[in-house]
Amino acid sequence: MADVKPTAEERPDLTIPVKEPNPVLIIVMGPASCGKSTVGSDLAESLSLPFIDGDSLHPASNIAKMSAGIPLNDDDRLPWLALIRSTAERKCKEEYEKCQGSFKTFEQGGIGRAGVIIACSALKKWYRDILRGEVEANPPPVHDLPPSHTVANSAHNVHHPATSALQTYFVYCNGTPELLAQRIASRKNHFMGKQMLDSQLATLQDPTGERGVLSVDISKTPEEVGKQATNGIRKILGHP
Numbered sequence: 001m002a003d004v005k006p007t008a009e010e011r012p013d014l015t016i017p018v019k020e021p022n023p024v025l026i027i028v029m030g031p032a033s034c035g036k037s038t039v040g041s042d043l044a045e046s047l048s049l050p051f052i053d054g055d056s057l058h059p060a061s062n063i064a065k066m067s068a069g070i071p072l073n074d075d076d077r078l079p080w081l082a083l084i085r086s087t088a089e090r091k092c093k094e095e096y097e098k099c100q101g102s103f104k105t106f107e108q109g110g111i112g113r114a115g116v117i118i119a120c121s122a123l124k125k126w127y128r129d130i131l132r133g134e135v136e137a138n139p140p141p142v143h144d145l146p147p148s149h150t151v152a153n154s155a156h157n158v159h160h161p162a163t164s165a166l167q168t169y170f171v172y173c174n175g176t177p178e179l180l181a182q183r184i185a186s187r188k189n190h191f192m193g194k195q196m197l198d199s200q201l202a203t204l205q206d207p208t209g210e211r212g213v214l215s216v217d218i219s220k221t222p223e224e225v226g227k228q229a230t231n232g233i234r235k236i237l238g239h240p
């Protein structure tokens with residue numbers, strides 16, 4: 001079969017020269033009110049990266065559903081997850097072009113490469129694999145986890161025909177159900193009512209121990225949680 005290369009439009013991430021350090025997508029994840037927006041904004045500032053709240057990428061139908069107290073299902077989430085991934089790829093390419101490849105170093109308060117931070121609940125392992133660019137969101141698999149995805153940390157896990165240059169990491173905002181219940185109850189003017197927390201927790205597949213996942217303890221102050229996230233990500237990305 002002829003070797004047909006994807007166009008820049010189809011796979012914008014692939015147009016970043018390979019000699020550059022890979023761009024990164026950092027997903028700040030966890031159930032409703034765990035602190036994704038708070039940690040994500042803080043991290044973005046500390047690492048000089050753009051921040052996008054995944055809520056801004058939902059179609060109106062998803063927002064309407066959640067506002068009515070109905071949890072999203074896989075069919076609702078898949079196009080949203082795919083959009084988050086493609087938005088990250090596009091954003092990193094824009095960042096690359098904007099900076100002409102010269103990014104702030106760790107010492108200058110950057111990460112020395114293109115990157116973007118996105119807040120997204122990413123509740124299931126399967127969703128996280130979509131965000132990693134390893135699994136197609138469409139058509140949806142029948143089961144949450146294809147059998148070959150049960151082996152963690154294996155290079156053979158990669159399903160996507162053209163694995164993206166965009167490396168993906170997760171910051172998991174980890175807290176007890178009791179603390180989450182307090183936080184969601186204290187949150188004002190949000191479309192996600194407190195009655196939605198139970199379904200979020202029931203759907204959550206704990207990412208602890210999964211590759212590329214950094215956990216932060218949300219019982220600490222916002223400043224401390226931000227510091228845990230920033231230091232952890234810097235270390236993962238090679239800051240001595």
Ligand SMILES: Nc1ncnc2c1ncn2[C@@H]1O[C@H](COP(=O)(O)OP(=O)(O)O)[C@@H](O)[C@H]1O
Nearest residue numbers: 032033034035036037038183187218220221222
């Ligand atoms: N470390 C923290 N300590 C105390 N309150 C926090 C902390 N992080 C976030 N909050 C508060 O908890 C609520 C939920 O945080 P938010 O960042 O909106 O979560 P999410 O984006 O996951 O829904 C907000 O009212 C926020 O101000």
Ligand SMILES: O=C(O)[C@H](O)[C@@H](O)[C@H](O)[C@H](O)COP(=O)(O)O
Nearest residue numbers: 031032033055072077121122192
């Ligand atoms: O903070 C929140 O309340 C959640 O982040 C919410 O804003 C988010 O959009 C939904 O969680 C997405 O849907 P699922 O979490 O059901 O996938």
